[in-house]
Amino acid sequence: MNNKKVSTAVIKRLPRYYRYLGELVSRGIPRISSKELSERMNITASQIRQDLNNFGCFGQQGYGYNVESLYNEIKKILGLGRNYNLILVGVGNLGHALVKYENFISSGFNFIALFDSDSQLIGKEVNGLKIMGADSLLSFIEKNQVDIAVLTVTKSKAQEVAEKILGCGVKAIWNFTNKDLQCLEKQGASIENVHLSDSLMTLSYNLNRQ
Amino acid sequence: MNNKKVSTAVIKRLPRYYRYLGELVSRGIPRISSKELSERMNITASQIRQDLNNFGCFGQQGYGYNVESLYNEIKKILGLGRNYNLILVGVGNLGHALVKYENFISSGFNFIALFDSDSQLIGKEVNGLKIMGADSLLSFIEKNQVDIAVLTVTKSKAQEVAEKILGCGVKAIWNFTNKDLQCLEKQGASIENVHLSDSLMTLSYNLNRQ
Numbered sequence: 001m002n003n004k005k006v007s008t009a010v011i012k013r014l015p016r017y018y019r020y021l022g023e024l025v026s027r028g029i030p031r032i033s034s035k036e037l038s039e040r041m042n043i044t045a046s047q048i049r050q051d052l053n054n055f056g057c058f059g060q061q062g063y064g065y066n067v068e069s070l071y072n073e074i075k076k077i078l079g080l081g082r083n084y085n086l087i088l089v090g091v092g093n094l095g096h097a098l099v100k101y102e103n104f105i106s107s108g109f110n111f112i113a114l115f116d117s118d119s120q121l122i123g124k125e126v127n128g129l130k131i132m133g134a135d136s137l138l139s140f141i142e143k144n145q146v147d148i149a150v151l152t153v154t155k156s157k158a159q160e161v162a163e164k165i166l167g168c169g170v171k172a173i174w175n176f177t178n179k180d181l182q183c184l185e186k187q188g189a190s191i192e193n194v195h196l197s198d199s200l201m202t203l204s205y206n207l208n209r210q
Numbered sequence: 211m212n213n214k215k216v217s218t219a220v221i222k223r224l225p226r227y228y229r230y231l232g233e234l235v236s237r238g239i240p241r242i243s244s245k246e247l248s249e250r251m252n253i254t255a256s257q258i259r260q261d262l263n264n265f266g267c268f269g270q271q272g273y274g275y276n277v278e279s280l281y282n283e284i285k286k287i288l289g290l291g292r293n294y295n296l297i298l299v300g301v302g303n304l305g306h307a308l309v310k311y312e313n314f315i316s317s318g319f320n321f322i323a324l325f326d327s328d329s330q331l332i333g334k335e336v337n338g339l340k341i342m343g344a345d346s347l348l349s350f351i352e353k354n355q356v357d358i359a360v361l362t363v364t365k366s367k368a369q370e371v372a373e374k375i376l377g378c379g380v381k382a383i384w385n386f387t388n389k390d391l392q393c394l395e396k397q398g399a400s401i402e403n404v405h406l407s408d409s410l411m412t413l414s415y416n417l418n419r420q
Contacts, residue, residue, distance in 0.1 A: 011415055015408035019388070042392070078411045079418035093307035100303045103388065103407050109414075148413060172417040174410060178229070178313065182252070190416035194409055197313050198225035199402055200384060201288045203358060204319075205221055206400035207382040208289035 006054045013051055014078055016041065021071035033064035083108045086174075087146050089161060090153035091116040091131050094176060098150060099127050109148070113140055141168040148172045155179045162191075216264045223261055224288055226251065231281035243274035293318045296384075297356050299371060300363035301326040301341050304386060308360060309337050319358070323350055351378040358382045365389045372401075 020041055024032060038045040052058050052070075055077050059065045075081050086104075088095050091114050098104070099111050114126060117134035124131050132140065140146075149165045151158060151173055158177035162184060165173065172190040175181055178197055185191050230251055234242060248255040262268050262280075265287050269275045285291050296314075298305050301324050308314070309321050324336060327344035334341050342350065350356075359375045361368060361383055368387035372394060375383065382400040385391055388407050395401050 012408070012412055014415060015405070015411040016390070018411065019408070042390075077415065079414040080411065084414060093310045097303035097307040098406075101406070104410060107407065107411070109410060147417065148410075171420055172413055174413055180226070180252075188420060190413055190420060192409055192413035192416070194404070194406065195225070196308075196311070196404065197317065198222070198229070199404055200314060200319060200358075201225040201228065201290065201317070202222055203382050203384055203400055203402035204289040204294060205224060205287065206402070207357065210381055210398060210400060 010051050010054055013043070014074060017048075017051070018071065018074045018078060018080075021067055021074065024067045025071050029067055031064050031066055034059060037065070080107060083110060084147040085110060085112045085145050086148045086150055087112060087137075087140070088114045088150045088152065089116075089134075089137065089165070090151065090177075091118075091121055091126065092152055095150070095152040096126055098152070098176075099129070111150075112144065112146070115140075138164060138168050141165065141170060146170050148174055150174045150176070152176045220261050220264055223253070224284060227258075227261070228281065228284045228288060228290075231277055231284065234277045235281050239277055241274050241276050244269060247275070290317060293320060294357040295320060295322045295355050296358045296360055297322060297347075297350070298324045298360045298362065299326075299344075299347065299375070300361065300387075301328075301331055301336065302362055305360070305362040306336055308362070308386075309339070321360075322354065322356070325350075348374060348378050351375065351380060356380050358384055360384045360386070362386045 020037065034045040034048045038048055041048070049059065056073070058070050058073060086109055088099055088111055095114070099114065111127070111129060114129050114131045115134050115137045116122065116131050119133075121131050122133045147170075149170050149172070151162060153161050155177050158175070158179040159181060162173055162175070162181045166184060166187065166189050171188075173181065173184070173192070175191055175193045176196070178195055180193065181191050230247065244255040244258045248258055251258070259269065266283070268280050268283060296319055298309055298321055305324070309324065321337070321339060324339050324341045325344050325347045326332065326341050329343075331341050332343045357380075359380050359382070361372060363371050365387050368385070368389040369391060372383055372385070372391045376394060376397065376399050381398075383391065383394070383402070385401055385403045386406070388405055390403065391401050
């Protein structure tokens with residue numbers, strides 16, 4: 001892999017390549033040209049070549065890409081093919097849905113613990129996991145390997161909870177709180193935001209411009 | 211508003227401006243310079259000025275932005291301040307969570323009907339709405355004003371269901387199926403994708419590059 005920094009836009013496209021190649025693999029298609037892939041994915045062939053060149057030389061002039069080997073390469077680049085331990089902080093409706101989402105589990109992302117501050121929820125089970133009290137969150141992190149914390153607490157608690165979690169050594173937060181977590185990426189943490197309301201507003205913008 | 215086409219990147223930042231300005235409004239802050247806003251939002255001041263210039267002249271040299279009036283302008287640009295009728299197609303765990311998400315309702319996005327093909331689910335209630343059978347989906351759309359269809363069906367059904375819905379006159383789809391809907395935007399529909407698995411894989415990529 002080259003050492004130059006890969007742009008966020010390229011990184012965001014990688015899972016999409018992975019999805020499309022996964023479909024080709026499951027259909028038993030052995031190879032594909034960047035032109036064909038381009039038509040399926042609605043990205044220009046030159047963009048595909050540029051994107052993939054960030055990570056090595058995969059295609060071959062006149063042959064195209066070997067589907068399965070490119071799929072496996074991107075899988076490796078994305079850090080898949082190993083297991084990740086996830087914890088959920090804030091067990092509301094969205095939290096429930098995330099814990100039960102089978103796609104994550106099949107990709108190696110496993111929830112190992114759930115936390116909430118609501119005493120009505122503590123002790124209840126979701127997908128075989130007992131909800132623990134928020135007061136045992138930090139000691140759990142210290143005693144267990146936690147790779148990713150999934151944050152579904154209320155917006156007002158987001159920054160404080162995130163800082164505590166990262167302070168205990170967790171390196172990645174998947175943030176659903178609709179609050180931008182300030183200054184945490186500068187501390188070396190990886191933060192991935194899913195702003196559902198922002199996404200819905202983008203849709204209403206586009207709908208009104210039709 | 212200028213007639214030139216606004217880039218997707220700018221459109222995607224609009225809800226974020228709206229969120230930050232909303233916080234300032236609720237704190238009673240009457241005005242803000244692009245420099246101050248820049249520091250809060252971690253975007254350069256010149257980027258903020260460029261973004262907003264797409265939609266009109268809002269700031270004033272030496273004064274900055276009037277917070278409440280800019281907030282209201284962006285609200286209007288985003289198409290907020292009116293109500294949208296939403297239907298949910300596919301009432302799984304994620305669908306449940308979306309229907310119960312209070313932020314959407316307070317922004318004017320109201321679910322008016324839920325559909326599923328699972329006979330075990332039909333007739334059950336979520337948030338006061340009875341789940342209807344998938345076979346009544348199209349006739350419902352024909353008889354009611356449906357602004358946005360929220361798609362949470364399985365990946366394999368996504369394209370077919372989306373085509374049917376758009377064929378009945380719905381203009382916007384909020385797509386959670388982890389499947390890119392092909393060719394639909396070319397038909398004039400607005401599609402907004404939320405690929406949760408892609409987002410999680412972007413996080414695992416970044417985590418492995420730390």
